[in-house]
Amino acid sequence: MKLAYIGTYPPRECGIGTFTQNLTQSMLGFDDQGIAENELLVVALNDGNQNYNYPKEVKLQIQQEQQTDYLEAANYINLSGADICILEHEFGIFGGLSGVYILPLLHRLEIPCIVTLHTILDAPSYSEKAILKEICKMADKVVVMSHKAISFLTEIYDVKQEKILLIEHGVPNIHFDRLPAKTEFKLTKKKVILTFGFIGRNKGIETVINALPEVIKTHPEVLYIVLGKTHPNVLRHEGEEYRTFLQLLIKNLNLQSHVLMLNEFIGEVELFKYLSACDIYITPYLNEAQITSGTLSYAMGAGCAVVSTPYWHAAELLTEDRGRLFDFNNSEQLAALLNELFDQPETLKQIQENAYEYGKNVTWPKIGKKYLHLCNSLLSFPKQVLEKKETVIDLLLLPPFSLTHIKRLTDDTGIIQHAKFGIPNLKEGYCLDDNARALLMVLMTYKQKKDEKALEFMPIYLSYIHYMQNTDGSFRNFLSFNRNFLDEVGSEDSFGRTIWALGYLIGNAPNDAYYQTGKLVFFDAMPNFEKLQSIRSIANTVIGICYYLKTNPSDEPVLDTLKSLTQKLLHQYAVSHSEDWKWFEHLLAYDNGMLPLALLHAAQILPDKQIVDVAMTTMEFLEEHTLKDGILSVIGNDKWYAKDGERSFFAQQPIDAMAMVLMFHQAFLLTGDKKYLTKLFDSFMWFLGENDLRMSLYDFETKGCCDGFENYGINRNQGAESSLAYLISHLTVLQAYEEFYKADASAVSEKIKDLQSV
Template sequence: MKLAYIGTYPPRECGIGTFTQNLAHSMLENGKGVKEIMVFSMNDHNQKYPYPPEVKLSINQEQQTDYLEAVNYINLSGADACILEHEFGIYGGLSGIYILPLLHRLNIPLITTLHTILETPSYNEKAILKEICKMSDKVVVMSHKAIHFLVETYDVPKEKIVLIEHGVPDIHFDKEQSRTEFKLNEKKLLLTFGFIGRNKGIETVIKALPQIIEKHPEALYIVLGKTHPNVLRHSGEEYRNYLQVLIKSLKLNDHVLLLNEFIDENELFKYLSACDIYITPYLSEAQITSGTLSYAMGAGCAVVSTPYWHAAELLAENKGRLFDFNDSDGLSEVLNELLENPENLHQIQENAAEYGQDIIWPKIGQKYTELITQVLSKPKEPLPKKENAIDPLLLPPFSLVHIKRLTDDTGIIQHAKFGIPNLKEGYCLDDNARALLMVCMTYKQKKDPLALEFMPVYLSYIHYMQNKDGTFRNFLSFNRNFLDEKGSEDSFGRTIWALGYLLGNAPNDAYYQTGKLVFFDAVPNFDNIKSIRGIANTMIGISHYLRTNASDDAMKETLDKLANILVTHYDQNRTEDWKWFESLLAYDNGILPLALLHAAEVLEDGDISKVAFDTMDFLTEHTMKDDYLSIIGNKDWYVRDKERSMFAQQPIDAEAMVLMYHQAYVLTGNRDFLKKLFTSFMWFLGENDMRMSLYDFETKGCCDGFENYGVNRNQGAESSLAYLISHLTVLQAYEESFQLEEIKTTKGTKLTLKELQD
């Protein structure tokens, strides 16, 4: 039997990774019939790890195509079954949704181990976990409470759920020998281990120590573990520093030792064998599984814990003691009582050790092997396969390399000679607004640190170019001289679009407050815009703003007013066979229906929606040709009743089409719009009139368009940003296609993505 495992894996420092490794090797070494193991490991934030040979492929958490490459590998590998270790934090996308496309394509039986089950999940968390359970042949949990949650909250059939406890290494050390090695013979050792973060409640133990030391001055509390990597990324060592200050203020320096280490299992069990009492002082009951608790039980420790779900269940029948959350006084009473009664302490240790022998990895591995054998003995009914309108494997890897090349400390350079920045042309507001939008989207979807680094550069350019009356200049020379007094209405609108998106998706308060200041300084100019594309861009920015500020009635009125200007233009120009806002199709055409689609969503206005879909259909009729996108050329455009221009096709038009079909899909859930979205994107990659790719696989930039002589090889900011925004939109749409539109309601109807957002 050949098995595939998906999860984190050492040397990545992660409890799930240690679990995956122990499970895989216990099944290989002790499980009857397991001949080969293959691991598909999850990488965080594009980190690289020196994995052992059993790791066949690594999956970057936020890289959607990696998941599809992994499932293709698994399906072709001859694996008999797959074991998924599920924890929300290790898979990419909203609530870990990126794992769903992989599981949908999996052609072999799936066993899923759930390490976290939320009692009150968000809508997305619940929908995603239900989908995972639906696709799994068996779902493994580690506590009875978990079974209850799955049945009652997630509607998982009870016969699909299997209880298999968390395994522990079969490692044992002599207690006195370990204490001698650590020079702890004269100490009463209290121990906590695992990743450190505020939810661990270490301060509860520290605050209890003065009352313990009063009676047991030989007491020593060791906290063994690094700060959790996610905590470290966002808050640094703030919590550890707080604990050190608390230790110092309570004069406990001789009684508390914080060891900032991630040690191997042999060393860990040596500490566990040396300790008198193991403590898990977690602050919340919402922990369905605790690997550290299982390890302590496996080592025969007397455990004292707060009554979180796993502990309350595991420590019953005198296998440990409980105290209330945040109750330092209660903890000190329990610890003093145990330290003063060695017989009671010894009995608890014996009970824990007896239980621990039942959960050693050889036995747990055998249970998993028997479960898989049982699954394989029954023929599996294949799930119906969906037609995928989007194939992410056709996309080049997402890269900001060319954007980095174009960006300096002032902003993004406007033009390029081939792939090299053309400094002579300087900067413009249009492109820095587009760049701000793109990096906001990138950071939201991929948490790319480079996107976060560029964000203040583009935002500060926008702020610098704003006039006192709230309007903006557009052009700035390379030596930072203003080249105009007031920019175009198009550039104004694009800036409002980027700022509106930022206000709904700011990564921190500083960027939010700056964006808000610039946005509202510009608001008095909204009523002065005459250009319909300037109006459309502004409407999109307002719509993004209103999605997180729905109570701003004044801004809703402004959006309604601007939308009706577009509707009026439509009414004045339409005929039976010309359903458009002007007497010609010009540039950036898709932006006009797109703006009305956004407004229709926010204002819930059927009349606006009808114009949006009518004009979108008209634009589709004239640009979707033979199953590929044929953009209106910017050389002479397409005047009504005249011949359309073929050349000077530009990437911003393809971008507008991608965004337009995406918003139509959001509103309707109609998968036909996904197909059109992807067709529009493939224009960049060669599905176009010239049958040539505009994306440059060497520079990672995008060429500026098609001329009558062929491809314009210059790769300026506008074209490259249009490509990247389109690329991100395709990935977002692909992710959304696996969300609630797939999950049926209790009435058997499908929800649109608009309903999902609501």
């Protein structure tokens, strides 16, 4: 039997990775000659831009935030000859919001699939619940490691009980006698308390440290060992703040000789020596929401006396006198419990023996046999056939997402406005429009791909916007390369685009510093909102306000401003449209898709049927004149398209294609109708050659986007506007693809009903 596994894998330092490796090895199965009966291959998940020197069984790697890697992995597994696939699921190891990127992979698998769930939430977000339900629907069998997990799946996620199987968390078949282990670590004169695993604030280690002063009054020989590195995600975002806090607490309580913090990620053999050397093992987690704990299972397997807070797995596992429980954050209760156990060595010994007896039944060889039995039983039945959830969006047609050209255009002031071919044209300096678009793009990039490069660019673009703001809240637009202002007040278009980016920032800030700065600039600009005359500026401002209101829905003054600006757009439509010209002006000019887009955004906030009607009507009118037979032909800026006149086909520009992509994406979000995904993808393919000239505007060499095309062909200059328009469109396609796989069919029909009756 050939087995395919998907999960993290050593040498990546991750509990799921250790689990995956142990499971693969336990399922090899050996005959009398010691030859493996089964073949395995591993598809390993990489975090960030990390790469690892994997062992030979890892045949393919997935970069966590690279969506196309998941599709390629599905194709690889289907063609590998594997009989069955085993997925280790934990929300944090897969890319996209709540790990949604795993769904397209599972949809494409053509072999039976077993999913092992390492986290099941009792109060999931909408996305977490939708994604886990979809995973369980596609799985042929769902494996959990506790009885509590079964009740959660059946009651919260509507998974049929017959689809669920309980197989305990395995433990290595490694044993050391307590005295030799203590002797090796020179701990024979110590009463050792141990906690191991990745360190983070939810581990509650301070609860134990605060309990120690009371314990050492009676048992001065107590030593508390904290064994483990800071969790990589914590380290990436917070550094060693928590470890420093613990070290300061140890110093303040004068416990330096009673607490040993070992900042290491050690192998299993060494770990079991520490477990064997300890007298009491503690998991002092701060809340109950942990359905499975590998560290707890290991401690039981090593025959440790476990003391724990009553999180779900501990409350279930420590019954039958296999351990003791204490309340969350209760250092006094913990101190009394530790003193009681140290005072009663026979009781302590009995708990250790009970734990050891349990551990003998969950060693990895025994757990591996249970998984093999499950695999054989699944292969004896036909694979369940589910309706394929497919979308016209083909991510494998997209070039790899790259910020290379943006990096080339960006210096410490901002993003350079223009380029000669792919080279920054410093003579043209900077403008507000492009720095606002750049801020929007890197915010989208970081939100979707967690790209650290995007985070590095963010303060550059935001500080440019702040620098260009006047005291009355308006903005200058142009700045020369030597940092001289070139205007007093910029265009209304640049103002609106800036508010769009700031609104998005407030709703999607990566940290509080960006949030507070964005909010400050946004509200300093707000007195100018009602003064706007340009309908495109109004449209961009409406979009920014909507992004702000999504996270601040009770801000009545801003809500009133949204209503007022939306009415201006509706009024402009009322005075300009006719039976055969359903548009806001007497011509189709530039950035046309932004006008319906603004109303589609407003419709999410304001329950007004007129907004929906005008948004859909004008979107359909624009589509009628620009999108035919799957080919986008945006209105050219050469002569535009006046009512009763002829439309211009030349000087087509990327911002117009971007506006169409964004418009259809918002229509999909509003209605749930996947026909808009087809139109969105057709619009995006304009960049890659599905256009009037049948030539790609994306430059695969420079990773930039050409400025458009003229009657003579492609304009090969690759300025900021065009390259940012391409990247924002690319990110929108990725986001739409992700949202499609999260969408619930019943929710879609409800959305359409709501729109019709609003």
